[in-house]
Amino acid sequence: MGRKKNKDIIPHEAIRRLSLYLRALKWLSRKKIKVVSSDEITKYLNTIPAQFRKDLSYFGGFGKRGVGYNVEALIREIEKILGTNMVWDIALIGAGKLGTALLGYAGFMEFNLKIAIAFDNDRSKAGRVFGNIRIEPISRMKKEIREKKIKIALLTVPAQYAQKISEDLVQCGIKAILNFAPVNLHLANDIHVAHVDMASELGSLVYRLKHKSSHK
Amino acid sequence: MGRKKNKDIIPHEAIRRLSLYLRALKWLSRKKIKVVSSDEITKYLNTIPAQFRKDLSYFGGFGKRGVGYNVEALIREIEKILGTNMVWDIALIGAGKLGTALLGYAGFMEFNLKIAIAFDNDRSKAGRVFGNIRIEPISRMKKEIREKKIKIALLTVPAQYAQKISEDLVQCGIKAILNFAPVNLHLANDIHVAHVDMASELGSLVYRLKHKSSHK
DNA sequence: ACGTGTGAACCGATTCACAGCA
DNA sequence: TGCTGTGAATCGGTTCACACGT
Numbered sequence: 070m071g072r073k074k075n076k077d078i079i080p081h082e083a084i085r086r087l088s089l090y091l092r093a094l095k096w097l098s099r100k101k102i103k104v105v106s107s108d109e110i111t112k113y114l115n116t117i118p119a120q121f122r123k124d125l126s127y128f129g130g131f132g133k134r135g136v137g138y139n140v141e142a143l144i145r146e147i148e149k150i151l152g153t154n155m156v157w158d159i160a161l162i163g164a165g166k167l168g169t170a171l172l173g174y175a176g177f178m179e180f181n182l183k184i185a186i187a188f189d190n191d192r193s194k195a196g197r198v199f200g201n202i203r204i205e206p207i208s209r210m211k212k213e214i215r216e217k218k219i220k221i222a223l224l225t226v227p228a229q230y231a232q233k234i235s236e237d238l239v240q241c242g243i244k245a246i247l248n249f250a251p252v253n254l255h256l257a258n259d260i261h262v263a264h265v266d267m268a269s270e271l272g273s274l275v276y277r278l279k280h281k282s283s284h285k
Numbered sequence: 286m287g288r289k290k291n292k293d294i295i296p297h298e299a300i301r302r303l304s305l306y307l308r309a310l311k312w313l314s315r316k317k318i319k320v321v322s323s324d325e326i327t328k329y330l331n332t333i334p335a336q337f338r339k340d341l342s343y344f345g346g347f348g349k350r351g352v353g354y355n356v357e358a359l360i361r362e363i364e365k366i367l368g369t370n371m372v373w374d375i376a377l378i379g380a381g382k383l384g385t386a387l388l389g390y391a392g393f394m395e396f397n398l399k400i401a402i403a404f405d406n407d408r409s410k411a412g413r414v415f416g417n418i419r420i421e422p423i424s425r426m427k428k429e430i431r432e433k434k435i436k437i438a439l440l441t442v443p444a445q446y447a448q449k450i451s452e453d454l455v456q457c458g459i460k461a462i463l464n465f466a467p468v469n470l471h472l473a474n475d476i477h478v479a480h481v482d483m484a485s486e487l488g489s490l491v492y493r494l495k496h497k498s499s500h501k
Numbered sequence: 502a503c504g505t506g507t508g509a510a511c512c513g514a515t516t517c518a519c520a521g522c523a
Numbered sequence: 524t525g526c527t528g529t530g531a532a533t534c535g536g537t538t539c540a541c542a543c544g545t
Contacts, residue, residue, distance in 0.1 A: 088488035115469045134544045135503045152495035170386035176484040245490040261493040263486045268392040270479045272304035274461040277477040279368035350522045350527045
């Protein structure tokens with residue numbers, strides 16, 4: 070795949086920040102701002118100008134010295150880097166309370182991600198429709214994900230099923246999982262897993278609160 | 286507050302892992318396992334034995350050399366460290382799809398956290414009940430949070446209201462916010478903010494997927 | 502003059518490797 | 524013997540500071 074710079078390894082965190090930069094840039098674009106400096110944009114972000122510039126420098130030089138960055142152009146560049154310049158279909162597994170809430174969440178479209186199909190093992194849920202998506206019985210999961218060539222899944226099933234179902238997902242071609250279940254998934258290491266763990270986030274907030282350490 | 290060790294500063298990430306250790310220990314406890322070694326427990330976690338030992342060593346020596354860690358005792362120690370050995374009431378602001386899903390989420394109780402009150406600015410929602418919690422109009426927010434002395438809030442309002450409402454929350458005594466809105470909050474730095482950003486997590490997953498870099 | 506791009510310095514966190522203790 | 528606890532070594536990422544281009 071087209072490497073812009075060949076030198077070095079890209080910090081994992083730099084990628085996460087790229088999404089945040091993209092969001093900020095889109096916001097500036099809506100405000101009709103054409104050009105922005107690293108100083109300006111990082112006012113809206115939780116980082117410093119040097120970090121912004123360094124992160125972008127892993128992928129190329131997108132700014133103009135003495136001027137700043139063209140907002141529209143940089144949006145397109147970052148979308149190209151992230152791969153969100155095209156629509157990705159994603160699957161949702163587990164249509165419980167959280168799952169159905171995500172079915173109605175518009176925020177994924179920000180990154181061109183579209184929940185295209187959803188499954189639940191509760192047969193009484195199958196057929197119900199949330200936000201344009203019809204819930205399918207889980208027995209159809211493997212077949213449909215394979216047929217539709219979906220690569221990304223949101224996993225919102227109870228903890229005790231998460232490992233087993235994630236293995237099924239890998240079998241039918243899923244390559245990336247956003248895991249909401251409070252367990253660590255053990256999968257082949259070419260499978261990309263991100264974990265959203267609200268309870269443990271709150272756990273560390275309680276610690277910080279109790280110990281009055283200043284936030285960052 | 287009672288420092289066990291006095292030497293050094295505790296890595297932020299070590300605290301996050303403490304929550305994960307606690308969860309794993311509780312799981313072992315349910316399986317009637319009495320003693321566990323750092324080797325054993327890290328099989329269920331995304332880390333290595335040395336990390337587990339080092340993390341605990343910031344707070345004291347809880348293991349027995351040649352043996353391992355007493356599961357029940359370590360659970361109590363970590364709960365004491367995190368501060369989750371007592372129930373914390375939390376407030377939920379924004380009873381949209383995500384907010385109401387969280388009202389029904391049992392996982393917070395794992396860390397002794399209880400959603401005690403919920404608010405929404407949509408008056409037609411006020412009075413409705415989700416998972417034992419009655420939605421209150423947002424006009425009552427400041428008064429009630431102050432009266433109930435709540436220190437932690439879940440913020441599930443649309444992005445454009447998040448900054449303003451978070452300032453209101455700080456005014457009435459909130460010290461920690463778990464922010465689900467896709468914006469960076471600017472608050473005094475004794476306010477602890479954690480950000481749950483599902484869309485940007487997915488954004489970086491797409492990058493990793495596209496670039497086939499092996500997961501971790 | 503101004504803001505980017507980047508090597509170098511720095512800093513914090515992870516991992517190693519082994520001493521210490523049951 | 525076996526596993527913990529921990530200084531020391533290492534690693535990766537952030538920040539600095541300035542040369543460079545416009």
